[in-house]
Amino acid sequence: MxxxxxxxxxxxxxxxxxxxxxxxxxxxxxxxxxxxxxxxxxxxxxxxxxxxxxxxxxxxxxPEALQEALSRQAATLVHASPGYYNRPMLEFAELLTSLSGMDKVFFGSSGAEANESAIKLARKHGAVNLNGAFEIITLANSFHGRSLATMSATGKPHWKELFSPKVDGFKHVPINDLDAIFAAVTNQTCAIMIELVQGEGGVHSVDEAYLYGIRKICDMYGIMLIFDEVQTGLGRTGKLFAYEHYGIKPDVMTLGKGIGAGFPLSAMLAKSKYDLFEPGDQGGTYTGAPLAMAAGYAVLTELLERxxxxxxxxxxxxxxxxxxxxxxxxxxxxxxxxxxxxxxxxxxxxxxxxxxxxxxxxxxxxxxxxxxxxxxxxxxxxxxxxxxxxxxxxxxxxxxxxx
Missing domain, CATH: 3.90.1150.10 (Aspartate Aminotransferase, domain 1)
Structure with a gap:
């Protein structure tokens, strides 16, 4: 008491x-x-x-692994600006891409930032490869973050009018309803974005057949498939990544929360074919900062070793x-x-x-x-x-x- x-x-x-x-x-x-x-x-x-x-x-x-990594890196280099590579960035990028089955990574500080990056990349894909398609399909009761774009992507009913007008171009459909997904797809659809287990939405999982069907739809129409693994990634679900429960890979995946074990850190990972940003399209002051990169590398290594x-x-x-x-x-x-x-x-x-x-x-x-x-x-x-x-x-x- x-x-x-x-x-x-x-x-x-x-x-x-x-x-x-x-x-x-x-x-x-x-x-x-x-x-x-x-x-x-x-x-x-x-x-x-x-x-x-x-x-x-x-x-x-x-955790001691995080304490030691932060102390060691803080004595060496805390920040070098996102305009330069740094050694911890490259070491962490190599480790994370090799484990995730993805090819390229963009680092941020929060899950919302990672998901915002995925939304931007999806619309870049639509602009470059799908004749200007910009709509993204997400799920009812989903949660993708608290920026205006990620709130617009989120399927919380009571958020619908909050901070209006929202960012346009998002459609919300019920979870595990493949017909609803198919009906929502148009020639303006550039991506489908889903959580494999809806954490904030009540801990509801997608079905395997449903996810397989979504993957087929995306492949058929050239639509980007985004898995929001901000809450489920890095061991939370009993697999290193939740997509491993299904054997179905995304085109883009976002990570956050447990990736830094308490240090503000997130990542957006993508297959090489979606390496589409031009200089100036995407960035951020703390993108790939050495202190965060050292923290992420230490946390991921410790998660694996333990x-x-x-x-x-x-x-x-x-x-x-x-x-x-x-x-x-x-x-x-x-x-x-x-x-x-x-x-x-x-x-x-x-x-x-x-x-x-x-x-x-x-x-x-x-x-x-x-x-x-x-x-x-x-x-x-x-x-x-x-x-x-x-x-x-x-x-x-x-x-x-x-x-």
Whole structure:
């Protein structure tokens, strides 16, 4: 059970109220440090983290490999401008392309930036190869980022009018409805952009036959196929990349979140035939910055050496089996996901209350919406950690049921 805030925490929360622009409903705690699977706040309360910084803390909090890489590179070269190559950029690019099955990479700082780059590349493809085609088909309930273009690509219904007018040229169709995809394709379609598992949309996966059909449509009409693997990439689903579950490769793939294990980093990867940008078409001040590149190389190397992909599969299966057992006692339904991208449904309105009780008991979980809880812990999670999470979750359900 978390303890009452001390004077320092109270002062910090007053600063937050006074100085931080409001964008989210945050609890009255201030996180101060982290190690492995745990975070501590300024009152020294400890939290078992099954949110993982929204699937970012792939190696846990403050991993030594990342600390060492940042320290070493910071003493050598932090930034050289995107107008020059640097050694960490080239080393990381070579490693990432060799592992991903893609040919070329553009680096950014956020998933939105990577997806924005993919949108630009798709429209460049349309301009160069498809007689000016510019429309991109995406899925209902998808999430691709918070820039205006990526918000326009996103299929969240309540975002439809937000910040209007949006960027034109996006069509949203239901997931796993191949007929809807086919009906949406016109001579103005330049790309189809999908998440293989919709993370923010409720942890819903595409079907294999559906994905195969989309690949055939793209091949038939010369349409670019983009996989948004910002949340699913780098081991999260029990494979290094989620597309490996299906055996169907994209033309372009975006990565973010776990690629930097907490350091701001993202990537857009493409096959060589889509290496279409001209000088000035695309860029960014922090593109391929040495510090970020050293971080990414160290994180990816550590992910491989520690075999976290298999751990994600093993622990994901274990957690799902235990949730199935809990569903015999509590109203847990529709347990789903791949690897350590998991979700379950609750009675309407219960998810946020359940998450709040868990927070008071020292467990961080994510209420995606009023009836969905998401679990996205660091990929280093152990069975002991999973059992601890399940124990607190059981206790929280008991409190919720008796309230």
């Amino acid at each position: 978390i303890q009452t805030e001390n004077a320092m925490t109270s002062a910090l929360l007053e600063t937050a109220e006074k100085s931080v622009l409001f964008t989210a409903n945050r609890p009255n705690i201030v996180m101060e440090r982290g190690k492995g699977m745990y975070l501590w706040d300024t009152d020294d309360n400890r939290y078992l983290d099954f949110v993982g910084g929204w699937a970012v803390a792939s190696l846990g909090h403050s 075999n976290v992909t298999d751990n994600a599969k093993t622990q994901g299966n274990y957690i799902m089996s235990k949730l199935e057992q809990l569903s015999g006692e509590f109203p847990i339904t529709n347990i789903r996901g791949k690897g350590l991208l998991l979700a379950f449904d609750t009675p309407a309105g219960a998810a946020a209350e359940l998450a709040a009780i868990c927070l008071r008991e020292g467990l961080l979980i994510n209420a995606l919406n009023p009836s969905t809880v998401r679990l996205v812990p660091p990929l280093i999670v152990s069975q002991q950690d999973s059992d601890a999470m399940l124990g607190i979750l059981r206790k929280a359900w008991g409190q919720l049921s008796s309230s």
